[in-house]
Amino acid sequence: MTAPSRILLVEDDRQLAGMLEQLLTSEGYDVVVARDGQRALHEGLTQPFDALLLDRGLPVIDGLDVLARLRARGVLAPALILSALGNPADRVEGLDRGAEDYLGKPFDIDELLARIRALLRRHQTVTPVVRVPGGELDTGSRTVTLAHSGPVALSQRESELLERLGRRPGQVFERADLLASVFPDADDLGVVDTYVHYLRKKLGRGAVSTVRGIGYRLGPLK
The missing domain is CATH 3.40.50.2300 (Response regulator)
Known part of the structure; x- marks a missing residue:
């Protein structure tokens, strides 16, 4: 249904x-x-x-x-x-x-x-595929296909975080904004940092860039 x-x-x-x-x-x-x-x-x-x-x-x-x-x-x-x-x-x-x-x-x-x-x-009819520097994210299967290697599976929250960053690749997102939009059931900003760490571990250290004093933005996937 x-x-x-x-x-x-x-x-x-x-x-x-x-x-x-x-x-x-x-x-x-x-x-x-x-x-x-x-x-x-x-x-x-x-x-x-x-x-x-x-x-x-x-x-x-x-x-x-x-x-x-x-x-x-x-x-x-x-x-x-x-x-x-x-x-x-x-x-x-x-x-x-x-x-x-x-x-x-x-x-x-x-x-x-x-x-x-x-x-x-x-x-x-919005496309489920989000193109990001160095690859693309299929939000349906929660899989990232990298330009120079095989597919990488993400958890639901990892996929949602990458999608939010990837829809606006040049934008700097405040941690509080990411917490509210991706993790609405959490109240600790550390959750955002934890999932940024997970994405970097799977997609490369530069996948998410830290903008000191503000938050995060998307970087190139390796």
Whole structure:
């Protein structure tokens, strides 16, 4: 039996949020609701989602800022922005900030559901192979194929950590960000260091580079 698609619904209007949660749940989706930008950022970084449904005008952190921060930290779930700001310039800004789709309020329920289905189809077609310097990671089999040697099997957490680094190979990730996104059930930053050690042991000392005072970034696999 296939698990239901998980949607992060971010909407500060309680009545609208309740209606949308009920609607999406009745359609078979697993829905998590956040009512401000800070909570949305926490949920997006600590849980996996298949799609993001984001109101633009949120308390604490604006919806587009939430999305930009999630994208910067490697969250790739496709996003649909809901907003009363529906002129072309606003739509362009939303798409440029990382959204896959933009729907103005008020909206038609059938159109909203159709757009969500389209988002989920895009998510399902994301390639499971992440190309990294010196090789590639198959996230399905959790196997790294190196350019100059045979395949290397990784544990689930090793694979998730390498995927997070590999999706944005030039980015420096803070240890706290990696802890929240890869190890949400842990609260000790030392867990990140331990799994970096495991990856280096399997893939070479340079596979993960330390950026002193900040965190880690991907290096070339040997």
